[in-house]
Structure formats: structure tokens, C-alpha cells
Amino acid sequence: MKKVVKIQPPFAFDEYTRVLSRLCEDDGGGFLITFPDLPGCMSDGETEEEALENGKDAFISWVSARIDQGKSIPEPKTKPVDYVSADFSGRFLARLPKYIHARLVKRAEREGVSVNALVLSFIASGLGQN
Numbered sequence: 001m002k003k004v005v006k007i008q009p010p011f012a013f014d015e016y017t018r019v020l021s022r023l024c025e026d027d028g029g030g031f032l033i034t035f036p037d038l039p040g041c042m043s044d045g046e047t048e049e050e051a052l053e054n055g056k057d058a059f060i061s062w063v064s065a066r067i068d069q070g071k072s073i074p075e076p077k078t079k080p081v082d083y084v085s086a087d088f089s090g091r092f093l094a095r096l097p098k099y100i101h102a103r104l105v106k107r108a109e110r111e112g113v114s115v116n117a118l119v120l121s122f123i124a125s126g127l128g129q130n
Contacts, residue, residue: 009063013056015076019124020048024112036127037077038062 021032023044031048033055035041043058045051063073096104108118 004061004064004068006060006064007067009060010073011076013059016059017076018052018055019121020051021121021124022113022117026112033058035059035062036125037074 016035016037019034019036021034023030023032028044030044030046031051032044033042033051035055038059041058041062043051043054045054066073104115104118108115111118113121
């Protein structure tokens with residue numbers, strides 16, 4: 001087995017957008033962390049804090065392996081926002097056709113999450129694809 005040496009990434013961990021999603025109990029519960037700009041880079045943890053710490057390790061390992069393979073590291077396309085000092089309430093209202101609302105409710109029930117969590121994961125995933 002080849003040992004990959006951990007290196008200092010060309011871009012800092014905090015420069016990349018991270019998406020934390022709650023995992024349903026069927027998937028073991030806890031939280032999943034993904035990086036929209038780094039395909040396949042992910043980790044998880046029992047708590048949000050643990051997922052974030054494990055995400056830092058996954059980030060370093062992903063970057064190190066990629067460089068070891070002679071591949072470039074994608075630049076951060078989406079910069080994280082300083083949500084503490086920014087003027088965002090985290091709330092918005094959207095009207096949906098009844099059939100879409102019904103499908104969201106059924107999907108959320110199947111996945112064992114709230115409709116809010118489901119919609120948030122869809123939005124975060126869609127924003128990460130830009």
C-alpha cells in the first residue's frame with residue numbers, strides 16, 4: 001500500500017464552501033459534510049462539530065492524494081459567507097404548487113427528515129453545482 005504524504009493545500013480549508021447535512025437514521029444518523037468544489041471529498045460525524053473536524057481531515061487527505069496523483073486542486077468557486085456579520089435572517093418564504101408540496105412531504109417522510117431539511121439539502125446541492 002502506498003503512503004500518501006500530507007501536504008499544505010494551495011487554498012485554505014476556510015476558503016471552500018462546506019455543506020453540512022443531517023443523515024437519516026437508516027444511514028447511521030449524525031451529519032455529512034461535503035465540499036461542492038471538491039468532488040468526492042466528504043466526511044461525517046455524530047455532531048455538526050465532529051463532522052466539521054472530520055471534514056478538515058478529509059480535506060487534507062483529499063488534497064494530498066490529488067497532488068500525489070499529479071492532479072490539480074480546483075480553486076474555490078463559491079466563497080463561504082461570514083454569516084455572523086452579514087445581514088441574513090436565514091428565513092425566506094416560498095409558495096409552491098400543492099402537488100410539489102405533497103411530493104416534498106412524502107420524500108421527507110421516506111428520508112426521515114423534515115421538509116425544511118430536505119429543501120435545504122436540495123438548495124445547497126444546487127448552489128454547489130454552479
